[in-house]
Amino acid sequence: xxxxxxxxxxxxxxxxxxxxxxxxxxxxxxxxxxxxxxxxxxxxxxxxxxxxxxxxxxxxxxxxxxxxxxxx
Amino acid sequence: xxxxxxxxxxxxxxxxxxxxxxxxxxxxxxxxxxxxxxxxxxxxxxxxxxxxxxxxxxxxxxxxxxxxxxxxxxxxxxxxxxxxxxxxxxxxxxxxxxxxxxxxxxxxxxxxxxxxxxxxxxxxxxxxxxxxxxxxxxxxxxxxxxxxxxxxxxxxxxxxxxxxxxxxxxxxxxxxxxxxxxxxxxxxxxxxxxxxxxxxxxxxxxxxxxxxxxxxxxxxxxxxxxxxxxxxxxxxxxxxxxxxxxxxxxxxxxxxxxxxxxxxxxxxxxxxxxxxxxxxxxxxxxxxxxxxxxxxxxxxxxxxxxxxxxx
Numbered sequence: 001x002x003x004x005x006x007x008x009x010x011x012x013x014x015x016x017x018x019x020x021x022x023x024x025x026x027x028x029x030x031x032x033x034x035x036x037x038x039x040x041x042x043x044x045x046x047x048x049x050x051x052x053x054x055x056x057x058x059x060x061x062x063x064x065x066x067x068x069x070x071x072x
Numbered sequence: 073x074x075x076x077x078x079x080x081x082x083x084x085x086x087x088x089x090x091x092x093x094x095x096x097x098x099x100x101x102x103x104x105x106x107x108x109x110x111x112x113x114x115x116x117x118x119x120x121x122x123x124x125x126x127x128x129x130x131x132x133x134x135x136x137x138x139x140x141x142x143x144x145x146x147x148x149x150x151x152x153x154x155x156x157x158x159x160x161x162x163x164x165x166x167x168x169x170x171x172x173x174x175x176x177x178x179x180x181x182x183x184x185x186x187x188x189x190x191x192x193x194x195x196x197x198x199x200x201x202x203x204x205x206x207x208x209x210x211x212x213x214x215x216x217x218x219x220x221x222x223x224x225x226x227x228x229x230x231x232x233x234x235x236x237x238x239x240x241x242x243x244x245x246x247x248x249x250x251x252x253x254x255x256x257x258x259x260x261x262x263x264x265x266x267x268x269x270x271x272x273x274x275x276x277x278x279x280x281x282x283x284x285x286x287x288x289x290x291x292x293x294x295x296x297x298x299x300x301x302x303x304x305x306x307x308x309x310x311x312x313x314x315x316x317x318x319x320x321x322x323x324x325x326x327x328x329x330x331x332x333x334x335x336x337x338x339x340x341x342x343x344x345x346x347x348x349x350x351x352x353x354x355x356x357x358x359x360x361x362x363x364x365x366x367x368x369x370x371x372x373x374x375x376x377x378x379x380x381x382x383x
Contacts, residue, residue, distance in 0.1 A: 037239075041218060045211045048193045049183045052172040056140030059174070063136035071134065 098252060103230040106256035109246040110234075112275050115284045116298035119310040119329035122338045122350035124364045126150055129379030141383075143171040143184075149377065160373040189213045202227045241265025254278055260290075293318030306331050310340075345369040358383050 057063060107114065127149015135141040147169070150162035171184040180196040194208040204227075209220035221238035236244035242265065248258025255278050263270040273290030281302075288296045293316045300310040311326045327340030339349040348366040355361050364377040 041211060044193065044209065045189075045191050048181075048191060049170070049172050049185055052174050052181045052183050055181065056136065056172065056174045059137060059139050059176075061137050063140065067136050068142070071132075 100252075103250040103253060105227060105230060106232060106248045106250045106258070106277070108225065108232055108234070109248045109258050109260060109275065112248070112258070112277050112286050112288065113296065113298050113312075115300040115308075116286065116310045116312050119300060119308060119338060120298075120312050120325055120327045120340050122348075122364070124348055124350060124366045124375065125377040125379070126364075126366075126375035127377050129362065129377060131379070131381045131383075133381075133383035135383065139174055139176050141173050141175075143169075143173065143383075145169040145171070152373075158371060160368075160371055236262070240267075248275070254280055352381075 053068070057065075057068070125147075127147065129149075130146045131143065132145070133141055133143040145168070146166075148166040149164070151165045152160050152162050155161040167187045169184050169186050171182070173183075174181040178198045180194070182194040184192045189212065191211045192209070193211070194206075196204065196206045198204045204225045205222070206225065207220070207222040209218070211218040211220075219239050221236060221242070223237075224235045226233045230250040231248065233247045234245065236242070236246075238244075242262070244260060244262035246258060246260035248256055250256045255276065257274070257276045259272070259274045261270070261272045269292075271291040273288060273292075273294075275286065275288040277284065277286045279285070283302065284298075284300045286296075286298050288294070295313075295315040295317065297313045298310065299312075300308055302308040308329045308331075309327070310329065312324065314323045315321070322343065324343040325340050327338060330337045335351060335353040337349070337351050339347070341347045346366065346368040349364075351363040353361045353363075360381040362377075362379040362381060364375070364379075366373075366375040368374070
């Protein structure tokens with residue numbers, strides 16, 4: 001009976017360790033994707049309009065720099 | 073009945089199918105491409121829902137070359153904030169919005185940023201002839217208030233499909249098919265992970281040279297019907313009926329749209345006791361004067377706006 005109890009407890013502890021490991025891989029993935037989304041949001045927030053301006057200034061026919069700022 | 077009048081109002085109609093008016097047999101293998109599912113109520117929306125505003129609006133668009141332009145926009149006026157009471161609560165605001173647009177046949181980038189740091193971005197890119205990617209995002213500095221959505225559209229010979237991914241685990245798909253040269257039917261499904269909601273909807277659109285009738289039903293309880301009749305090149309009349317069978321909310325509206333040489337005038341009246349009018353007058357080449365009025369008798373909310381658009 002004692003051996004059965006120890007066997008049971010061993011089984012439980014093994015299962016517990018595996019569950020903790022599985023959780024951490026899913027958690028790790030979630031954390032990583034949240035981190036990338038946050039960084040992507042900041043990059044888009046600051047960089048989207050400068051990106052459009054850079055693409056526009058390099059398109060044909062190439063506009064001059066003063067045309068960006070002057071109201072004419 | 074179908075096939076007597078060749079379709080002339082779809083933007084995707086091949087010019088070769090605009091044959092002279094005669095009885096022609098419908099070639100079911102050569103139907104025109106339907107309009108995108110989200111634009112199914114396009115004519116009714118254009119006539120009945122102009123961009124009404126309150127206060128002063130000034131827009132200046134400066135083109136640097138054919139594809140690239142910058143826009144500066146100033147707005148001063150009260151903004152309505154949602155409130156519990158029956159009356160509207162308004163907060164006076166003023167903001168300046170800077171925008172940059174790059175419009176190419178294959179790639180379109182539109183970005184607008186406000187003085188309070190809110191960015192609204194739209195991207196449309198044609199990956200191949202039939203597949204296109206659209207993305208739009210509204211980003212703010214406040215946490216959890218930003219949203220973004222990305223769509224993949226595939227256009228077939230007589231059908232269109234679209235897949236949507238949004239933040240907050242929003243997934244959607246829609247499909248629309250041309251059944252006859254005038255009739256197109258479609259359906260959509262969506263799943264919102266954050267709110268644990270899912271829904272399915274169906275829509276149909278029947279159009280001829282002179283009229284467009286559309287209907288849409290969704291499992292969220294929304295039923296929307298619309299009918300637009302084009303009386304002439306300059307005048308069209310539209311009516312719209314929206315019914316929510318879950319919340320038992322009904323709205324019907326009737327409106328007109330006059331597209332004249334120097335101006336465009338739209339007016340509508342609602343079953344909620346709300347009348348609105350919107351006038352865009354072309355004063356000169358590139359100079360437009362805008363007047364907007366909306367009177368809500370039930371809520372005692374009167375909104376009048378004026379503005380100027382340059383470029």
